[in-house]
Amino acid sequence: MDHFDYRDGALWCEDVPLARIAAEVGTPVYVYSAATFRRHARVFRAGLAALPRVHLAYAIKANPNLAVLRLLANEGYGADVVSGGELRRALAAGMPADGIVFSGVGKTRAELAQGLDAGIGQFNLELEEEGEVLADLAQARGLRAPAVLRVNPDVDAGTHAKISTGRKQNKFGVPIDQARAIFDRLGRRPGLHLRGIAVHIGSQLSELAPLEAAYARVGELVAELRAGGHAVSHVDLGGGLGVPYRAGEVFPGPAELGTMVGRVTAGWDAELMFEPGRVIAGNAGVLLTQVIWVKPGPDQDGAHPYVIVDAAMNDLARPALYDAWHDFAAVEPTGGRMVANIAGPVCESGDTFAMGRDIDRVASGDLAVFRTAGAYGATMASTYNSRALVPEVLVDGNRYAVVADRVAPETLIAAERVPEWL
Ligand code: LLP
Numbered sequence: 146m147d148h149f150d151y152r153d154g155a156l157w158c159e160d161v162p163l164a165r166i167a168a169e170v171g172t173p174v175y176v177y178s179a180a181t182f183r184r185h186a187r188v189f190r191a192g193l194a195a196l197p198r199v200h201l202a203y204a205i206k207a208n209p210n211l212a213v214l215r216l217l218a219n220e221g222y223g224a225d226v227v228s229g230g231e232l233r234r235a236l237a238a239g240m241p242a243d244g245i246v247f248s249g250v251g252k253t254r255a256e257l258a259q260g261l262d263a264g265i266g267q268f269n270l271e272l273e274e275e276g277e278v279l280a281d282l283a284q285a286r287g288l289r290a291p292a293v294l295r296v297n298p299d300v301d302a303g304t305h306a307k308i309s310t311g312r313k314q315n316k317f318g319v320p321i322d323q324a325r326a327i328f329d330r331l332g333r334r335p336g337l338h339l340r341g342i343a344v345h346i347g348s349q350l351s352e353l354a355p356l357e358a359a360y361a362r363v364g365e366l367v368a369e370l371r372a373g374g375h376a377v378s379h380v381d382l383g384g385g386l387g388v389p390y391r392a393g394e395v396f397p398g399p400a401e402l403g404t405m406v407g408r409v410t411a412g413w414d415a416e417l418m419f420e421p422g423r424v425i426a427g428n429a430g431v432l433l434t435q436v437i438w439v440k441p442g443p444d445q446d447g448a449h450p451y452v453i454v455d456a457a458m459n460d461l462a463r464p465a466l467y468d469a470w471h472d473f474a475a476v477e478p479t480g481g482r483m484v485a486n487i488a489g490p491v492c493e494s495g496d497t498f499a500m501g502r503d504i505d506r507v508a509s510g511d512l513a514v515f516r517t518a519g520a521y522g523a524t525m526a527s528t529y530n531s532r533a534l535v536p537e538v539l540v541d542g543n544r545y546a547v548v549a550d551r552v553a554p555e556t557l558i559a560a561e562r563v564p565e566w567l
Contacts, residue, residue: 147428148178149516156476156514160543163433163476167512170538170547172435173456175523177208177548179216179541181429182519186220189421192399195407198416200266202246204384205231207422207520208430212539212548214238217425223266225384225420229256236263246381246418248295248343250316258282261290267418268292269343269381272319276331276339284336293341293381294328296321296366298359302347302385305467311346311359318344324366325373332375340376341415342366345383348423353397353405356385360409367413381418382406388427390470390517399424423520430519432461432535433476436511437490449501450485454513457489458496459529461515461522465495471515473504481506491530523549528557 148159156163158176166176186203193199202225203217209231214224215238223244224235235245245265247256252271257279260268270276270292283290297318300311310317319327324342332339346359360382367377387396410417434456442448463469473487483506487498498515507513526535534552538545 146184147181148184149181149431149514151478154477156474158431158540158545161540161545163431163514164512166538166540166545167433167435167476170536171551172433172512173454173460173535174433174551175430175518175535175537175549176433176514176545177210177213177430177519177537177539179539182213182216182425183220185425185429186217186222189399189419189424190221192401192403193406193417193419195403196410196417200244200416200418202244202381202418202420203425204420204422205235206524208426208522209234209524210537210539210548211238212546213426214240216539225422229253229259232256232259232263232265242266246420248345248420254278254282261286261288266291267379267381269295270331271295271317273327273331276327276334276337280331280334280336282336284334289336289338291338291340292331293343293379294319294324294331294339295343295345295381296324296363298344298346298362300346300355300359300362302350302355303352304347304349304387307467308349309347311344311355321362321366325369328370328375329373341379341381342370342377343381343383343418345381345420346385348385349387350385351387351396353401356382356402357405357409360406364409364413367415378415379418380410380413380415381420384420384422384424386421386424388423388517388520390427390472392472426520427517428519430522431514431516432456432471432518432522433512433514436507436509436513438509439485439507450483452485452487452504452507454487454489454498456498456515456535457491457530457532458493459491459527459532460489460535461498461518462525462527463521464498465493466525471498471517473499473502474514474516475505475507476512476514478505483507491532528552528554531557 227249536551537549
């Protein structure tokens, strides 16, 4: 459920008409609903309420805007970060260091040191050598780094290949059948407090069965490690819950996840950690855009017109990258319909949001939104074609704030240098 609704024929975010934001901030612009973020944060927590010990680490890659992070910190969320930059953001937003989990397959030595110096709560190790380096860095500082070992359970998450992470050919985690031996070796390192296991098999999962299979394998490993004399106090179950991108789609939600996890982890006696991203942020945002042109199709019969909007693949990359679907809706629909292709101004045929889609009839100058753009939207934006970096707005009730400026080409150009020898 979100808080983007029509009132008297126009689309609002909470108590603010989107047309007002377009007029005052310009387009394209991401618009987030604080009430939706809060609701998702609470529904996710409530779904897991029956589990004994839980830590929620919002995967900030989904939407790392500082205002979003502050809102979620206020909801008691920690952070799952995957770079030194994300770590800085989480701290800058006021997330307590001990609630931060550092994931990522290529953490540099400098980033590991940064995490140690910040006193973060947990490192999720992706390979044995990373554990050795972390142990050395920690020991040199007189510390014991809290860590878990990420395993690759070789489970097909049934999602898009580019966001699937739990097959053995994916770059993530250590093969689960090698985990015991790696745990034995790293467990002896004085600089490391190796305390458990992590798993994350992919994103936008439409079913719980692959997650359940992965968790069951982790359960067997936990039992094996304990039988081998290891203390296992933490298991990080990752993220991955999918969200509906099309009206009418139904996905398993936090309550179903909680029931499944309760069943699979009964008797584990460990703190369970979760790294939700999309399920918190996805439906809390839209990309607000204006139609520049409606360009007729190449011939009279059959070929669809192109609706050219002022948002492009650099602002919302998901359709170009993953053939992802984002519902498109007019801000002030007339009731008419049209079948059209929707594209942005970037000079690539891949800059296409939809082909042959049945949409609200729109004309030049009309406002429209791409829905479910709160996750993996602005955070994946670029300035390709020397377009401005897209701004972000957060609505809360009847007020709103620009929470990320539009970064104009002048600013980007100012960061470049032409050497004097040219
Ligand atoms: N934990 C780890 C270790 C992850 O790699 C990810 C996402 C998450 C948690 C959060 O997963 P979520 O709950 O959001 O599914 N850009 C792609 C999605 C990439 C996901 C990467 N990892 C997209 O736009 O679909």
